Amino acid sequence: MSVDLNMNVLIVDDYKTMLRIIRNLLKQLGFQNIEEASDGSQALKMLKSGKYGLVISDWNMEPMTGLQLLREVRNDENLKKLPFIMVTAESKSENVIAAKEAGVSNYIVKPFNAETLKGKLVSVLGEF
Amino acid sequence: MASRAVDKDLDQRLEALAQDSDGRVRIADIKEVVHALMDTLRGDVTATELRAYRELEGLVHYIEQARQDIASLRPDEIQSDYIPKATDELDAIVSATEQATNDILDAAEQIETMAEEHPEMGDRLMEVTTRIYEASNFQDITGQRVNKVVNMLKHIEQKVGDLARTFGLELEEAAEPQGEAAEAPATAPDDERPDADLLNGPQQEGTAKNQAEIDALLASFD
Numbered sequence: 001m002s003v004d005l006n007m008n009v010l011i012v013d014d015y016k017t018m019l020r021i022i023r024n025l026l027k028q029l030g031f032q033n034i035e036e037a038s039d040g041s042q043a044l045k046m047l048k049s050g051k052y053g054l055v056i057s058d059w060n061m062e063p064m065t066g067l068q069l070l071r072e073v074r075n076d077e078n079l080k081k082l083p084f085i086m087v088t089a090e091s092k093s094e095n096v097i098a099a100k101e102a103g104v105s106n107y108i109v110k111p112f113n114a115e116t117l118k119g120k121l122v123s124v125l126g127e128f
Numbered sequence: 129m130a131s132r133a134v135d136k137d138l139d140q141r142l143e144a145l146a147q148d149s150d151g152r153v154r155i156a157d158i159k160e161v162v163h164a165l166m167d168t169l170r171g172d173v174t175a176t177e178l179r180a181y182r183e184l185e186g187l188v189h190y191i192e193q194a195r196q197d198i199a200s201l202r203p204d205e206i207q208s209d210y211i212p213k214a215t216d217e218l219d220a221i222v223s224a225t226e227q228a229t230n231d232i233l234d235a236a237e238q239i240e241t242m243a244e245e246h247p248e249m250g251d252r253l254m255e256v257t258t259r260i261y262e263a264s265n266f267q268d269i270t271g272q273r274v275n276k277v278v279n280m281l282k283h284i285e286q287k288v289g290d291l292a293r294t295f296g297l298e299l300e301e302a303a304e305p306q307g308e309a310a311e312a313p314a315t316a317p318d319d320e321r322p323d324a325d326l327l328n329g330p331q332q333e334g335t336a337k338n339q340a341e342i343d344a345l346l347a348s349f350d
Contacts (some may be wrong), residue, residue: 017229018268021261024237028258060272060327067323089272089330091337096345098326107346109339110330111265114258116339 003121003128005030007053012036012043012069013087014061022056022087025114029121030128040064044072047079054125059088059095067102074103083124087112138164156296159191195295203292211285218274229267236260269330276329 009031011022019036026034035050037043041064043057055073059066066086073079086099087108096107106120122128141164145157166184173181236257243253321327330336337345 013268015268015271017226017233017264020230020233021264024233024240024261025258028240028254028261060329062321065321065323065327067326068321089269090326090328091331091342092326092328093337093345095326095328096337096342098323100346100349107342109337109342111262111269112339113262 003125004053005128006032008033008035008051009054009056010035010037010043010046010052012038012040012055012057012061012066014038014058018058022117025117026056028114029118040066040069040072043069047073047082048076052082054121055082055084056087057084059086059090059099067098070099070102070104085120085124087117135168138168154296155191155195155294159188162188162191198291198295203288206288207285211281214281215278218278222271222274225267225270229264232260233264236264272329 009026011019011026011034013019013022013036016038019038023034023036035046035052037046039061040057043055044064046052047055055069057066057069064072066088070084070086073082073084080103083105084103085106085108086104087110088095089110091109099107105124108116108120138161141161145161162184166181166188239253239260240257243250243257246253319327
């Protein structure tokens, strides 16, 4: 089954420039509906009030970090199966392990390229 | 030889220091105690006591010299002037690179529109814009690295204040002492986020895990 490119994708980052870059790369891959949040708490509100097929989140944000958001998502009965990709500059093993234990679907370290992003999307969502 | 009464007085001073100092003793207090200890050695002294006396005298001189050296560094200027200016300069770098990156992204988005208008060049133009988007990642990393430096400067500021206080120098805006840290933190000292201890920011090349290593680590969970 191919990926529904019309699904709502939520990208979460406190750097507007980074949101713009990820949005543009996703558009190039064919995704049509991309929404943005600037931290975990705003993202959580959006996730609870809308229908999303994927979250791509930074880690280091205030007041709610990406890891906190991930834990909230996994603890929510309606959201717990939502694909969640962390895109972050945090590249220590302890970070990757903490994210994996919290239930991250995949992990991209910044700076990344379009091929890496596409590869992770395929591994999480399937071919498209 | 020193009398027991003087020894008792010295004991009381040390006891008072231990109770009032909360684990941190001011150099000025140490100096005072050393002087008091030297006083106990007056009168008939043995060769050993004389050596001890000279050592203590040297220690007093060393403490006074260190205090003067630190005062001449003008720690108040480091706190009030140099560090705030350095952080302002770093903030300006982030602002300028962010503005430049957004200008570059504006141009790339225009090229993307041109790709739609000129399908014969579409793939090539899309490739070019993808490269631009990928390269623009640097802005995020630059911002995070600069924030790490700002936090390190704040840490240095705090340590300078601690050092100045230890040597009895007055700093009007000195920060409260904090515990020792083996490594300057990447986050502000007052960061209360529950995973603040995991926030290290970008690592140096060679230290950082690359994508392949992260993939291998993730795969080890399967």
